[in-house]
Amino acid sequence: MKIAVDAMGGDFAPKEIIEGIELARDAYPDITFQLFGRTDQIKKYLHNDTRIQVVQADEVIEMGDEPVKAVRTKKQSSIVLAATAVKEGTADAFFSAGNTGAILAAGLFIVGRIKGIDRPGLTTTLPVINNQDHKNFVMIDVGANADTKVLNIYQYALMGKYYAQNVLKIDQPRIGLLNNGTEADKGDMNHRKVHDLLAADKDLNFIGNVESRELLNGVADVVVTDGFTGNAVLKSIEGTALSMLKLIKGSIMSGGVKSKMGAVMLKSTFGDIASSMDYSKYGGAVLLGVKAPVVKTHGASKAPTVKNTIGQIKDIIDSKMIPQLNDYVTDHAEELQQIKDSIKSNR
Structure with a gap:
């Protein structure tokens, strides 16, 4: 199980994010992590890189950035690169404490929504x-x-x-x-x-x-x-x-x-x-309806909250709820389309 992490997102990043990831790494031996961010800042706080890969991200999407524009223009940001890792299949989930709108935009436009979920x-x-x-x-x-x-x-x-x-x-x-x-x-x-x-x-x-x-x-x-x-x-x-x-x-x-x-x-x-x-x-808060877990925790989160959120992501992946939801939507596509058509006709 591999989780892509935006190490630069949050009020206390990267220090608290990295400390939380190390706590999670020690608690969950079946998880490896990709930390996306400015390598020099990450390594300053990383005590042990066991099962942790650091990936350079030249840009950071700030809390005040316009979300959709930032995701489209800051291609080398930690949020975009972490979401792309999930899209490309090199990670199973995407985690961030950063700009909420940018995380949602990355989940929707990069990770992608489940077909049939509007x-x-x-x-x-x-x-x-x-x-x-x-x-x-x-x-x-x-x-x-x-x-x-x-x-x-x-x-x-x-x-x-x-x-x-x-x-x-x-x-x-x-x-x-x-x-x-x-x-x-x-x-x-x-x-x-x-x-x-x-x-x-x-x-x-x-x-x-x-x-x-x-x-x-x-x-x-x-x-x-x-x-x-x-x-x-x-x-x-x-x-x-x-x-x-x-x-x-x-x-x-x-x-x-x-x-x-x-x-x-x-x-x-x-x-x-x-x-x-x-x-x-x-x-954290989970973006339901996309093809893989996209989880956003509070911007003021400290290390224990980061560790707890990783445990939540592990539970989501282990539960296989996303594949099951996808199967349900696929199997009931005709019924769901009828409901959609009925709503439109009754406007």
Whole structure:
């Protein structure tokens, strides 16, 4: 198993990326790595090159670069070369903590989408709080497509099902449509069309509309939505978690001796809360719908998060979910085309 890594992407690259890759190399003896980037900078932080190949990339796509233009013009960038390695079959997956738009563009235009999938969706895994039966759930799309059509969200449900089954090991994943109410007639016309489409598909365990306030309570195993809404919800969840921890800490620090003594007694409890909300444990966001794993982790990721994301990529490859999804789309091409035609005729 070989993973192509953009060593220059991220707020703390290349140092934290390389340290994370070395942690992953030591943890997973069946994985080798290709590190793409500026060789002199990479070797400065690389302590042991066992199962690690360093490949020179003369250019870097910066966080502020226009994504599609950068991918098309910076042919010798670490992102483009890493994605090309996957396209050419010299690597099995592409990993980066860099420019999100450029990673998505490289996944779409270089790695390539699965035939029959109109728009790949960005998928992330989030925690479920205080629910022994359901520890986490996946949400798709969380930012790949701001303007999403009915067909796209239907296909997100198919892809989310395969991810939950194969990677999260959930037999019959419950699929929910993110909406502003649980009733079947809630939302705009597109949401109503998506609801009816998902409800009619017997291959999907569709449970209906779900509200954002119930997501962390484990209301569904797969939550589908458009990229604009999904990204806003994701950032709201992250922001609320950070704000609550800051609020608790501020109240303790300003509450006098009794508050501080109580905080000492509850230290392990606070640690458990922080751990349960730590997104780094779940790896990165996966671009579902392309021919190989394309995984983007947070730009502020440190070495442990990089290592965890490599473990996630290993699980995706080992699960063979992408070949299985490809087979499903191929085997059901006629049915999927009929659904597409039906959507177009009902506009």
